[in-house]
Amino acid sequence: xxxxxxxxxxxxxxxxxxxxxxxxxxxxxxxxxxxxxxxxxxxxxxxxxxxxxxxxxxxxxxxxxxxxxxxxxxxxxxxxxxxxxxxxxxxxxxxxxxxxxxxxxxxxxxxxxxxxxxxxxxxxxxxxxxxxxxxxxxxxxxxxxxxxxxxxxxxxxxxxxxxxxxxxxxxxxxxxxxxxxxxxxxxxxxxxxxxxxxxxxxxxxxxxxxxxxxxxxxxxxxxxxxxxxxxxxxxxxxxxxxxxxxxxxxxxxxxxxxxxxxxxxxxxxxxxxxxxxxxxxxxxxxxxxxxxxxxxxxxxxxxxxxxxxxxxxxxxxxxxxxxxxxxxxxxxxxxxxxx
Amino acid sequence: xxxxxxxxxxxxxxxxxxxxxxxxxxxxxxxxxxxxxxxxxxxxxxxxxxxxxxxxxxxxxxxxxxxxxxxxxxxxxxxxxxxxxxxxxxxxxxxxxxxxxxxxxxxxxxxxxxxxxxxxxxxxxxxxxxxxxxxxxxxxxxxxxxxxxxxxxxxxxxxxxxxxxxxxxxxxxxxxxxxxxxxxxxxxxxxxxxxxxxxxxxxxxxxxxxxxxxxxxxxxxxxxxxxxxxxxxxxxxxxxxxxxxxxxxxxxxxxxxxxxxxxxxxxxxxxxxxxxxxxxxxxxxxxxxxxxxxxxxxxxxxxxxxxxxxxxxxxxxxxxxxxxxxxxxxxxxxxxxxxxxxxxxxxxxxxxxxxxxxxxxxxxxxxxxxxxxxxxx
Numbered sequence: 001x002x003x004x005x006x007x008x009x010x011x012x013x014x015x016x017x018x019x020x021x022x023x024x025x026x027x028x029x030x031x032x033x034x035x036x037x038x039x040x041x042x043x044x045x046x047x048x049x050x051x052x053x054x055x056x057x058x059x060x061x062x063x064x065x066x067x068x069x070x071x072x073x074x075x076x077x078x079x080x081x082x083x084x085x086x087x088x089x090x091x092x093x094x095x096x097x098x099x100x101x102x103x104x105x106x107x108x109x110x111x112x113x114x115x116x117x118x119x120x121x122x123x124x125x126x127x128x129x130x131x132x133x134x135x136x137x138x139x140x141x142x143x144x145x146x147x148x149x150x151x152x153x154x155x156x157x158x159x160x161x162x163x164x165x166x167x168x169x170x171x172x173x174x175x176x177x178x179x180x181x182x183x184x185x186x187x188x189x190x191x192x193x194x195x196x197x198x199x200x201x202x203x204x205x206x207x208x209x210x211x212x213x214x215x216x217x218x219x220x221x222x223x224x225x226x227x228x229x230x231x232x233x234x235x236x237x238x239x240x241x242x243x244x245x246x247x248x249x250x251x252x253x254x255x256x257x258x259x260x261x262x263x264x265x266x267x268x269x270x271x272x273x274x275x276x277x278x279x280x281x282x283x284x285x286x287x288x289x290x291x292x293x294x295x296x297x298x299x300x301x302x303x304x305x306x307x308x309x310x311x312x313x314x315x316x317x318x319x320x321x322x323x324x325x326x327x328x329x330x331x332x333x334x335x336x337x338x339x
Numbered sequence: 340x341x342x343x344x345x346x347x348x349x350x351x352x353x354x355x356x357x358x359x360x361x362x363x364x365x366x367x368x369x370x371x372x373x374x375x376x377x378x379x380x381x382x383x384x385x386x387x388x389x390x391x392x393x394x395x396x397x398x399x400x401x402x403x404x405x406x407x408x409x410x411x412x413x414x415x416x417x418x419x420x421x422x423x424x425x426x427x428x429x430x431x432x433x434x435x436x437x438x439x440x441x442x443x444x445x446x447x448x449x450x451x452x453x454x455x456x457x458x459x460x461x462x463x464x465x466x467x468x469x470x471x472x473x474x475x476x477x478x479x480x481x482x483x484x485x486x487x488x489x490x491x492x493x494x495x496x497x498x499x500x501x502x503x504x505x506x507x508x509x510x511x512x513x514x515x516x517x518x519x520x521x522x523x524x525x526x527x528x529x530x531x532x533x534x535x536x537x538x539x540x541x542x543x544x545x546x547x548x549x550x551x552x553x554x555x556x557x558x559x560x561x562x563x564x565x566x567x568x569x570x571x572x573x574x575x576x577x578x579x580x581x582x583x584x585x586x587x588x589x590x591x592x593x594x595x596x597x598x599x600x601x602x603x604x605x606x607x608x609x610x611x612x613x614x615x616x617x618x619x620x621x622x623x624x625x626x627x628x629x630x631x632x633x634x635x636x637x638x639x640x641x642x643x644x645x646x647x648x649x650x651x652x653x654x655x656x657x658x659x660x661x662x663x664x665x666x667x668x669x670x671x672x673x674x675x676x677x678x679x680x681x682x683x684x685x686x687x688x689x690x691x692x693x694x695x696x697x698x699x700x701x702x703x704x705x706x707x708x709x710x711x712x713x714x715x716x
């Protein structure tokens with residue numbers, strides 16, 4: 001019996017019986033198709049190259065599930081690959097776990113799974129094990145995906161959020177806010193159209209190119225939820241330093257700026273899914289910038305600030321206007337202002 | 340012209356700041372109030388205090404809609420939201436404001452109430468049509484900027500014959516609050532020393548520059564209406580410094596690209612059609628002010644949540660040490676409050692001024708904390 005793609009997810013798909021097996025075989029295994037998964041075990045066995053092993057996990061819940069520039073499938077692959085890659089590691093294997101809501105169209109699920117398979121193949125990182133559960137209608141939001149990634153850091157490399165030192169330079173790999181504004185623009189009732197798409201992408205190759213040229217990079221982090229502003233505060237706190245940013249140097253695309261103006265949001269706190277922050281010693285910053293700009297994923301890279309000594313660990317910014325302001329932690333979600 | 344960067348030009352800012360510095364007389368102080376939270380936000384976001392000479396001081400006014408909403412009204416809104424048939428919808432800014440016992444709309448939502456965030460009041464129409472068995476209540480707040488959209492919502496609801504939509508009206512008016520500040524105890528005792536107002540931007544697009552004529556005439560206090568961009572604010576400050584230097588007291592309009600003398604006549608007519616003055620209304624910080632707020636006219640009574648629902652009169656509980664009221668009157672600065680930055684932070688606000696990004700405390704905390712750290716004012 002073949003899986004009917006015109007149908008939808010039913011409770012029996014999560015029951016562990018024949019229907020579960022069919023869903024896994026015809027949808028997941030067929031799309032992800034690799035030797036580890038095809039062994040059909042409840043776990044994957046593999047060997048890793050020498051080096052420090054890195055592991056990261058990320059749960060993905062997003063509405064809408066499909067958006068310009070990607071979908072929850074590609075996002076769930078990129079998100080975890082990037083978390084692994086920010087340690088300097090080469091990602092090796094992925095695991096994926098699905099929570100499906102009863103009634104979710106199987107055709108949509110196939111679209112998502114195919115998109116995951118494509119993202120994983122493009123990255124050269126197979127999805128080697130996984131799990132599926134089904135919850136009753138109304139108890140989930142279509143589909144939730146958790147992915148876990150394993151990678152290996154080459155010998156001699158140690159990148160960590162606590163390594164930033166006063167005098168270091170802060171770089172960003174491209175424009176900020178594209179993902180968050182894309183998602184916002186699709187939400188019901190907002191009523192604006194913007195010519196933008198999510199920046200969701202796998203940053204591992206960019207990271208490899210950067211580390212090859214500048215192994216002295218202190219830390220890397222992708223500013224996802226909470227945006228550049230929150231992520232820099234995290235790094236400042238971890239390293240026990242302050243930061244001084246130049247607003248004029250931070251790349252923000254025109255439609256993103258316009259949308260943020262319109263909604264009363266600050267692009268510094270809007271989510272990204274395909275950008276990274278790099279901190280490196282000042283003497284290597286120009287070289288790192290050149291390498292990033294030469295890479296397709298870093299063409300808009302910029303040096304946006306300097307790490308400085310500050311017992312209070314403030315992230316500050318010289319505004320385009322010439323004044324000085326704090327870039328503080330965000331409190332909860334950014335809420336649009338009234339007037 | 341895209342109206343994004345043109346009014347944020349750093350070079351022009353430095354030129355204007357140099358003019359202010361050159362023209363401000365060192366022997367006197369210029370204590371100027373930006374009425375609007377939108378200005379407060381811009382002032383801190385762009386770091387304007389850094390560009391001003393020490394004797395040009397900005398006092399933050401009460402023009403932050405969520406900041407002046409008294410706790411008693413918010414308590415009522417929360418009680419309304421707890422009615423099982425009610426879908427309460429409002430602007431995002433309001434959701435985190437603490438009411439009595441530090442309850443917020445967000446917490447109430449987590450406890451099971453159906454509370455939705457809207458970007459435009461007109462979304463409430465669709466909500467009401469899509470949920471015919473529910474009661475959709477729009478928690479309407481704000482100054483004259485947000486009042487015309489609420490009026491439009493009510494008028495559309497009437498035209499469509501919607502019987503399950505109402506508004507909980509908390510709209511307030513700007514000029515009565517300016518009066519209240521000039522007539523406050525601190526002001527009368529000479530403690531406020533307010534020399535001029537930066538007049539509202541968006542509010543003035545609706546009510547026009549004519550609405551402020553009485554302030555120079557009655558109190559000798561000049562008003563310069565300014566846009567919300569940082570260059571607008573600097574230019575308005577220069578205009579105020581010049582008026583004061585020349586001994587003039589007038590209403591001037593810096594925001595000529597959007598504000599006319601009469602304002603938006605169509606919006607004013609719509610407001611007038613749907614709303615009438617309340618005899619009195621409580622403002623956080625300013626107390627009960629006569630003729631300072633709006634309510635639905637009797638013809639629109641069917642859309643008035645205050646008439647449709649039994650709303651409890653609860654004794655409101657303000658935090659005893661919270662200085663929001665004095666800060667809203669311009670009598671104290673955020674950093675003068677002993678809760679500021681310690682017990683009261685944006686993550687854990689005790690007072691309303693710490694919630695909205697337009698609130699003086701939140702703006703100062705979020706953007707200007709380094710000033711205090713550096714030992715400056």
